[in-house]
Amino acid sequence: MTTQAAVDVGRVQRRSVAVLSGAVALGGLGVTVGITVGGLLAREVSGSDAAAGLGQTMGVFGAAVLAVPLALVSDRAGRRAGLAAGYAVAVGGAVVTVVAAALSSLPLLLAGLFAFGAATACSLQARYAAADLAVPERRGRALSLVVWATTVGSVLGPNLAAPGADLGRALGLPALGGGFAVSAAVFAVVTAGLWLALRPDPLLLARRLADDGGPAPGRPRRATRGALAAVWADPGGRLGLVAVVVSHAVMVGVMVMTPVHMGHAGGHDDATTLRLVGVVISVHVAGMYLFSPLVGWLADRVGRRATVALGGALLLAAAGVAGTAPPEAAGRLGVGLLLLGLGWSCGLIAGSTLVTEAVPAEVRPTAQGGADLLMGLGAAVAGAVGGPLLALGGFGLVAGVSAALVVPLALVWLRR
Structure with missing residues (x-):
């Protein structure tokens, strides 16, 4: 059995949080460049606003569907393997997007x-990986530190939309395709960094410390459904x-249509509109x-519970201000x-902590992957x-429908 004396768990936890924070900070830059220009690129290729929403939705849908296989990789081989594999897939996706442009x-x-x-x-x-070795009374803060680290890249990312367009033109690509070339390079660096630096693996170490011997050689069929049932029972x-689920749906519902809504403004050329979109999305991030x-x-x-309630109130206020x-x-x-x-931050951090605490360590990656699947869907x-x-x-209709999604959250909060 691995003991506290054999492994300085506090030191490993600090190192893990630092590596994960660096990875999501850099990865966030690549993600938000794509968020900023993805809908505009889909509209440019298709010529319709409806396709602009579809373009952004495919990225969200991909995050949802891929959450489960990536969680299963983490379950079997550790967080390092799961996270590195996911960013490697994202490299391929960014390259395919450039070719499509x-x-x-x-x-x-x-x-x-x-x-x-x-x-x-x-x-x-990655936020769940930060909580693997955290003590219960600091689990929310450990998880939030990795979420916070995304600030660095995510705030800078939208403002790289215009330079990315210049890069695209220099490479002989459609201007909006240049941002995804930046994303591909960024994700490649993150993949290598996680694979080399996230050692020892926080999930595998947490399991050894719990003396459960690691994951079972094979998960039963419908393991994700069973893990989610265990979460729901608590x-x-x-x-x-x-x-x-609600926080992410409301956030995406309003956010992905904001650049398209701003694109309808009169009196600005395309470059000015793109800069204004970048600033607004940076403030959002x-x-x-x-x-x-x-x-x-x-x-x-x-x-x-109180933090979840605060998040719901902020989501409603956001829909009212932006929608008008x-x-x-x-x-x-x-x-x-x-x-x-x-509002998204309150719902995600408090909600993710509750999901993590609802099930034992041996099924947490599966439950967490299932939660992210539902959230993404x-x-x-x-x-x-x-x-x-x-x-x-x-x-206004987009914001109103998004705000209505807070009602199920309020009902569950009141019943509890």
């Missing part, structure tokens, strides 16, 4: 964006699961990640999306209907 092929673009979503799945699963786990340590502290000290803003009101949209990011649906809703009733 050059060929003006919408089907190829959607396939590339689907694989590109693996990077989002990895950045989300009142805290049920609230956490609904919190992460700052709301998502910058205050994560404070949110983690709230989840640990004030309580997970005209496309040229970049400042008002920035405020709305800042609130949207803060909910967001994919929200993103998919965003384009038609925008065409049907404008951005």
Whole structure:
């Protein structure tokens, strides 16, 4: 049996959090470059706003679907293998997206964006890896530190949209394809860094310390369904699961249509519009990640349930502010999306902590992967209907429908 004397768990935990933080910080840059220009690129290739929403949705859908196989890799071989494999898939997705931009092929673009979503799945699963060795009273803060680290790359990423367009033109590609070339290079560096530096593996060490001998040689069929059933059977786990699904769906539903909404503003050339979109999305991403340590502290000290409630209130406020803003009101949209990011942060961090605490260590990766699958599927649906809703009733309708998703969260919170 591995003992505290044989392994300095505190030192390993600090090293793991540092490696994971560096990886998601750099990976966040690549992800948000793609988020900023992905919908615009899909609209450029297809010529319709509905396809713009579909382009963003494919990335979200990819993150959802790929969460489960990546969690299974982590379950069998450790966090290092699962995270490195996911970022490697994202490299391929970014390359395919660049090729699709050059060929003006919408089907190829959607396939590339689907694989590109693996990077989002990895950045989300990295938060769970930070909690593997954390003591219970600091689990929320450990998880939040990795979420916070995403701030660095994610705030810078949208502002690289314009330089990325210059790179695309220099490479002889459509301007919007240049950002994905940047993403491919970034993800390749993250893949190598995780594979070389995330040692010892935090999940495998946590299992040895628990003396459970590591994962079973093979998970039973429907293991993900069984793990999710165990989460749902626990009142805290049920609230956490609904919190992460609703928070992510509301956030994606409003966020992915914001660049398209701003693209309808008159009086700006394309370069100015792209810069304004970059600033608004940067403010949104700052709301998502910058205050994560404070949110983690709230989840640990004030309580997970209270933090979930705060997140729901912020999501409603965000929908009200952003949904009533005209496309040229970049400042008002920035405020709305800042609130949207803060609400997402509260729901994700407190909810993820509740999901983690609802099941024993041996099934946590499977349960966490299942939670991310549901979270991503909910967001994919929200993103998919965003384009038609925008065409049907404008951005206000998009925000209103997204806000209505908070109702199930309120019901579960009240019943608990």
